[in-house]
Amino acid sequence: MLYRAYQNQSDLMSPMRLAAQFMGQTMWAGAGPDSASRKMAAAFEVFSRLRLTHSRPAYGIDQVLVDGEPVAVKEEVTLVAPFGTLLHFRKNTKAVHPPVLLAAPLSGHFATLLRETVRTLLRDHDVYLTDWHNARDVPLRHGGFSLDDYTTQLIAFLEAIGPGTHMVAVCQPCVAALAATALMAEDDNPAAPKSLTLMAGPVDCRVNPTGVNTLATSKPIEWFRKNLISHVPFPHAGMMRRVYPGFLQLTAFLSMNPERHKEQFRKLYQHIVDGETDKADTIRNFYDEYLAVNDLPAEFYLETVERVFQTYDLPRGELTVNGRTVNPAAIRKTALMTVEGERDDICSVGQTVAAQDLCTNIRPYLKTHHLQAGVGHYGVFSGSKWNAQIYPRVREAIHAAAELP
Numbered sequence: 159m160l161y162r163a164y165q166n167q168s169d170l171m172s173p174m175r176l177a178a179q180f181m182g183q184t185m186w187a188g189a190g191p192d193s194a195s196r197k198m199a200a201a202f203e204v205f206s207r208l209r210l211t212h213s214r215p216a217y218g219i220d221q222v223l224v225d226g227e228p229v230a231v232k233e234e235v236t237l238v239a240p241f242g243t244l245l246h247f248r249k250n251t252k253a254v255h256p257p258v259l260l261a262a263p264l265s266g267h268f269a270t271l272l273r274e275t276v277r278t279l280l281r282d283h284d285v286y287l288t289d290w291h292n293a294r295d296v297p298l299r300h301g302g303f304s305l306d307d308y309t310t311q312l313i314a315f316l317e318a319i320g321p322g323t324h325m326v327a328v329c330q331p332c333v334a335a336l337a338a339t340a341l342m343a344e345d346d347n348p349a350a351p352k353s354l355t356l357m358a359g360p361v362d363c364r365v366n367p368t369g370v371n372t373l374a375t376s377k378p379i380e381w382f383r384k385n386l387i388s389h390v391p392f393p394h395a396g397m398m399r400r401v402y403p404g405f406l407q408l409t410a411f412l413s414m415n416p417e418r419h420k421e422q423f424r425k426l427y428q429h430i431v432d433g434e435t436d437k438a439d440t441i442r443n444f445y446d447e448y449l450a451v452n453d454l455p456a457e458f459y460l461e462t463v464e465r466v467f468q469t470y471d472l473p474r475g476e477l478t479v480n481g482r483t484v485n486p487a488a489i490r491k492t493a494l495m496t497v498e499g500e501r502d503d504i505c506s507v508g509q510t511v512a513a514q515d516l517c518t519n520i521r522p523y524l525k526t527h528h529l530q531a532g533v534g535h536y537g538v539f540s541g542s543k544w545n546a547q548i549y550p551r552v553r554e555a556i557h558a559a560a561e562l563p
Contacts, residue, residue, distance in 0.1 A: 161388035161403055171209070179206040200430035204423055207442070210405055211450045212292060214268040217247075222280040224251055236286065237318040240300035241307070241455065244315045245289040247280055256560040257323045258283040259315055259351070263330040264290045264308060266407030268452050272328060274540040278549050279326070283556065286319055288312070288331075293401045293453040294390040303455040305334065305462055306479045312338040317349040324556045325351040328539050329505065332359020333466050336513055337477060337484045344488040353493040353559035355552055358505045358538040360466055362473040362512035370504050374467035382463055387456045402459035404451025473512060486516040493524040493559035497548060499533040526555050 181202045221228045230250040237244040242264075249255075258279055262269035269289050279285045288311075293303070312334055316323055327335035335354060342350035363371045388403055390396045412419055422441055429438035471477035477484040496511045511527050528551045533543050 159388075160406075161401075162391045164403070164405055165391045168210070175206045175209055179203070197431055200427045203430060204427045207426075207445060207449075208423070209449065210408065211446075212294065212404070212452075213450065214289070214292070214452075215270045215447055215450050217270055217273055217276065219247060219273065219277055219280070222249065222277060224249065224253060224281060231280065237315060239311060239314070240296055241291050241293070241303045242311060243289040243291070244318055245287045247276060247285045247287070249280065249284070255282055255284045256352075256556055257286065257319055258556065259286045259312075259319060259323055259325045260288070261312060261325060261327040261331040261335050262288050262290060263328060264452075264454060264458060265330060266402075266404040266411075266451055266454070267447070268292075268450055270447060270450070272539065273447075274544070275326075275328065278545055282553050283324075286315070286323075288315060290452065292404075293399060293455045294394045294396045294403075296396045296399065296455075298396065298399055302457040304457040305465060308458060309334040309337045309341070309479050313342060313347070313349075316342070316351060317347070319349070321348045322560070323349065323351055324353040324355070324559065326355040326357065326552070326556075327359060328357045329359055329535070330462065332356040332361055332510060332513070333472050333477075335359075336361065336472070336486060336516070337479055339492055340484050340486045340488050341479060341482065343490060343492065344485060351492055352562070353495065353556050354489075355495040355497065355555065356510050356513055357497040357552075358499055358502055358535055359510050359513075360505050361510050361516070362470065363467050363509055364470055364473065365508035365512060366506040368503050368506045371467060374463055379460060379464045379468065383456075383460055387460070390453070396453075400456035401453040402456060404453050407454075408449070408451050473516065486513070487518045489517050490519045490521075492520065493526075493555065493562070494520050495526040495528070495552065495555040497528045497530065497538055497552065499535060499538040500529060500531045501534040502538065504535040524559070526551070528552075 217233065219231050221230050232248050234246040234248050235243055236246045260272060260276060260279065262272050269287055276285055276287060308331070316325065325335055325339070336356065339351055339354050386402055386406060387400050390399045390401055426438055426441045429441070465471045465477065472484065494513065494517055496513055498507050498510050500507065507529065514525055514527060528548065530538060530543060530548050537543055538548065
């Protein structure tokens with residue numbers, strides 16, 4: 159009923175927003191600076207942008223600088239699964255760079271949230287990305303998608319890329335990435351990653367619990383199942399699939415700091431009125447990404463809440479994947495790097511580096527940890543300090559591991 163109500167409201171508001179978009183464009187034409195027409199055009203645009211979208215934005219990575227020279231980049235599909243695509247950002251260069259699988263979160267946003275991470279990694283690596291699909295667009299005939307399925311999908315993606323691949327996991331998938339690496343090591347799988355970089359991930363949420371951790375443990379899992387799970391309504395391809403709607407997660411994010419978002423839209427209005435196109439585009443681009451929401455399969459969401467945030471299965475040695483117990487001590491040849499942000503209020507200091515203690519059989523010279531001062535959660539994988547201070551350490555770790563036999 160919750161999703162149906164949201165869909166009905168969205169359908170009712172859609173013609174009004176389209177009309178506002180048209181009126182804004184019409185009134186903008188020929189409008190002078192600070193004129194009544196420009197103010198009306200700005201108001202119409204702001205109103206038309208106060209909406210959620212459910213389609214993945216474009217990555218928009220057409221070229222990247224390699225050794226100071228622009229190199230064309232083309233997106234290619236390597237493997238398609240019902241719930242995700244292995245996307246390859248192929249560079250038009252003869253230079254040979256280490257292949258990297260970037261494991262993106264399956265959350266209320268699309269993998270485009272890692273656009274800047276991809277762009278940076280492309281300078282020195284051959285980058286592949288887990289491009290997760292919106293669960294509301296996946297027909298019921300494909301079955302469910304659980305935390306186990308996420309883990310086995312990572313293994314399938316690594317096998318599709320082939321031996322010598324390095325894996326970088328950002329936030330939520332750190333648990334699944336570590337589990338996949340452990341299972342592949344135990345099986346002596348030739349496609350096991352040469353190195354594993356875990357960035358700001360909830361490996362052990364018992365350490366320095368954050369507000370997110372407290373919320374997850376404040377109620378039993380049955381409460382999450384009854385109150386946060388909805389069925390996808392008609393006319394979507396995934397009709398009747400049980401999901402954690404992306405609009406619910408985004409609403410929770412917005413409610414954490416509503417005044418900031420109100421101020422941003424007020425600034426957008428003023429930038430449009432003043433003709434400050436670059437400043438307006440910065441806000442437009444941010445909210446085009448932020449307001450694009452992605453529904454999660456109910457199985458994956460509930461299992462993640464319960465097994466990662468409530469019962470701490472991985473650090474307690476009780477995490478299983480399809481009935482197999484995950485043993486991080488099985489990892490011997492894969493180099494391990496962990497990265498944390500000093501001001502991270504989602505995955506606090508200590509939660510990610512806990513992976514170092516779990517992987518007892520990785521030699522000390524294959525282990526690296528980096529604690530970045532002055533950054534929060536998103537600053538670990540985007541922004542100036544990611545580019546100038548964190549990325550060089552990640553690149554160094556990957557390239558050093560690539561040289562090992």
